[in-house]
Amino acid sequence: MDQTVSNPLLVPFDNPLLICFSHLRWDFVFQRPQHLMTRAAADYAVVFFEEPVFETGSIPVLRRKTVAPGLEIVTPVLPHCPSGSEVDRAIAILLEDLVAGIEHDQLVTWYYTPMALKFTKALQEDVCVYDCMDELSAFKNAPPELERLEEQLFGKADVVFTGGMSLYESKRSRHSSVHAFPSSIDTAHFHQARRPQADPADQQSIAHPRVGFFGVIDERFDIDLMARTAAAMPTVQFVTIGPVVKIDPATLPTGRNIHWLGAKRYAELPGYMAGWDVGWMPFALNDATRYISPTKTPEFLAGGLPVVSTAIVDVVQTYGRRGLVDIADAGSMPAALDAALRRGCEMARVDAFLSGMSWDTTWSAMHDLLKPAKVLRHQGFRSLVDHV
Missing domain, CATH: 3.40.50.2000 (Glycogen Phosphorylase B;)
Known part of the structure; x- marks a missing residue:
C-alpha cells in the first residue's frame, strides 16, 4: 500500500x-x-x-x-x-x-x-x-x-x-x-530513430518491409511464434537484436527472412530502429512474462514505430487499451503486423502519452x-x- x-x-x-x-x-x-x-x-x-x-x-x-x-x-x-x-x-x-x-x-x-x-x-x-x-x-x-x-x-x-x-x-x-x-523512457535518445539516416552495416542488405525487436532472447521470447509468423509473411523481414541467454541458440528459427544480429550497444539502438517499419514484441505467455513491463514498449513508440505485441498484461492495460499498441495472438499476428505496416505510427497521440514519462x-x-x-x-x- x-x-x-x-x-x-x-x-x-x-x-x-x-x-x-x-x-x-x-x-x-x-x-x-x-x-x-x-x-x-x-x-x-x-x-x-x-x-x-x-x-x-x-x-x-x-x-x-x-x-x-x-x-x-x-x-x-x-x-x-x-x-x-x-x-x-x-x-x-x-x-x-x-x-x-x-x-x-x-x-x-x-x-x-x-x-x-x-x-x-x-x-x-x-x-x-x-x-x-x-x-x-x-x-x-x-x-x-x-x-x-x-x-x-x-x-x-x-x-x-x-x-x-x-x-x-x-x-x-x-x-x-x-x-x-x-x-x-529516455525520449530524446529514441527520438533519434525518427531521423533519416544510413543503415548500420549489418542491416543494409536486409530488404523492406522490416519488423524489428531488441531485447534479451530467453525463455520469455516465443521462438515458435517467430517461426510461424515469419513463415506466414515471407515478404517481410524479421530483424532481432539482443543476446541469447538460458536457451540453446541452435533452437532459434532460421529462414531467408529471419535475421539475428546479436547484441548491440544502447547507443546503437536508434540507428537500427530508424530502418524498421514496425516494432513487435513476440513474448511467450508463461510464468516468466506474467509480471513483466517491457521497457521496449515506450522505446519503440518514441522511435516512431507502430507496435504489435502479444497479450502481456501490463502492455494491454497501459498501451493496448489506449490504442497505442496492437495486441495479437499467434493466429492474428500476421494480420496485425500487416495492418501496422500499412498504418504507421500515430505520432501526435504517442507523443502526448509519452510526454509525462521520463x-x-x-x-x-x-x-x-x-x-x-x-x-x-x-x-x-x-x-x-x-x-x-
Missing part, C-alpha cells in the same frame, strides 16, 4: 553512499538499473555491485571501474570455491572492506536481487530499498532459496518499488510502503521517497512485516 510521510529529512545527505546489488551486469543490456543508477550518481556516490566472476588461481579481490562521475562498477573476482557458503563469506569480507574504504555519512542499500542478502547481513545501512523489477522466482533456473530470501528482504526494506502495475498488485500486501514505477522523473520521485523512509527508520518505525 502507498505510504506518504511529510516529515523532513532528519539528517541531510552530505556525503551519501548508495550500493546497488544487481543480478544483471552493467554491460549486459542497458535497462532499468542502468537508467536509475546513472541518475542516482547526481545525488550519491553510487557503487553498482555485480555478481562474482571466477578465475582459477586468483585471490579474492574487487575489480573496480568508474563509468561516470560518481558511478563505479565493482565485481568480486574469486577463485573457484568448493561451496556457496565460502563464496558468500569471501564476498562479505570484500564488501565490508569496500564500505570501510569509502568515506560516507549515509548508506543506502538498493537491492535488485534478494540473493545478495547472503553476503550483506553485516551492513548497517540508513535506508534499504528493494526495487523489484521482475518476478525473478518465475524465471528459468531461478535459485530455490529465492522466494525465502525475498521474504527476508521485504522484512528488511524500508521502501519497495515495483517495475510495473502487475508486480505492484502482486507485492503491495507484503510491505507497508510499496510504490509502482513502471518502465519509463527516467529523470522516475528517479526524482524515487529519491523523494527515500527521505521519509530514513525518517521512519530514525524514529524507530519499520515495515509492517517486522511486527508480524
Whole structure:
C-alpha cells in the first residue's frame, strides 16, 4: 500500500553512499538499473555491485571501474570455491572492506536481487530499498532459496518499488510502503530513430518491409511464434537484436527472412530502429512474462514505430487499451503486423502519452521517497512485516 510521510529529512545527505546489488551486469543490456543508477550518481556516490566472476588461481579481490562521475562498477573476482557458503563469506569480507574504504555519512542499500542478502547481513545501512523489477522466482533456473530470501528482504526494506502495475498488485500486501514505477523512457535518445539516416552495416542488405525487436532472447521470447509468423509473411523481414541467454541458440528459427544480429550497444539502438517499419514484441505467455513491463514498449513508440505485441498484461492495460499498441495472438499476428505496416505510427497521440514519462522523473520521485523512509527508520518505525 502507498505510504506518504511529510516529515523532513532528519539528517541531510552530505556525503551519501548508495550500493546497488544487481543480478544483471552493467554491460549486459542497458535497462532499468542502468537508467536509475546513472541518475542516482547526481545525488550519491553510487557503487553498482555485480555478481562474482571466477578465475582459477586468483585471490579474492574487487575489480573496480568508474563509468561516470560518481558511478563505479565493482565485481568480486574469486577463485573457484568448493561451496556457496565460502563464496558468500569471501564476498562479505570484500564488501565490508569496500564500505570501510569509502568515506560516507549515509548508506543506502538498493537491492535488485534478494540473493545478495547472503553476503550483506553485516551492513548497517540508513535506508534499504528493494526495487523489484521482475518476478525473478518465475524465471528459468531461478535459485530455490529465492522466494525465502525475498521474504527476508521485504522484512528488511524500508521502501519497495515495483517495475510495473502487475508486480505492484502482486507485492503491495507484503510491505507497508510499496510504490509502482513502471518502465519509463529516455525520449530524446529514441527520438533519434525518427531521423533519416544510413543503415548500420549489418542491416543494409536486409530488404523492406522490416519488423524489428531488441531485447534479451530467453525463455520469455516465443521462438515458435517467430517461426510461424515469419513463415506466414515471407515478404517481410524479421530483424532481432539482443543476446541469447538460458536457451540453446541452435533452437532459434532460421529462414531467408529471419535475421539475428546479436547484441548491440544502447547507443546503437536508434540507428537500427530508424530502418524498421514496425516494432513487435513476440513474448511467450508463461510464468516468466506474467509480471513483466517491457521497457521496449515506450522505446519503440518514441522511435516512431507502430507496435504489435502479444497479450502481456501490463502492455494491454497501459498501451493496448489506449490504442497505442496492437495486441495479437499467434493466429492474428500476421494480420496485425500487416495492418501496422500499412498504418504507421500515430505520432501526435504517442507523443502526448509519452510526454509525462521520463527516467529523470522516475528517479526524482524515487529519491523523494527515500527521505521519509530514513525518517521512519530514525524514529524507530519499520515495515509492517517486522511486527508480524
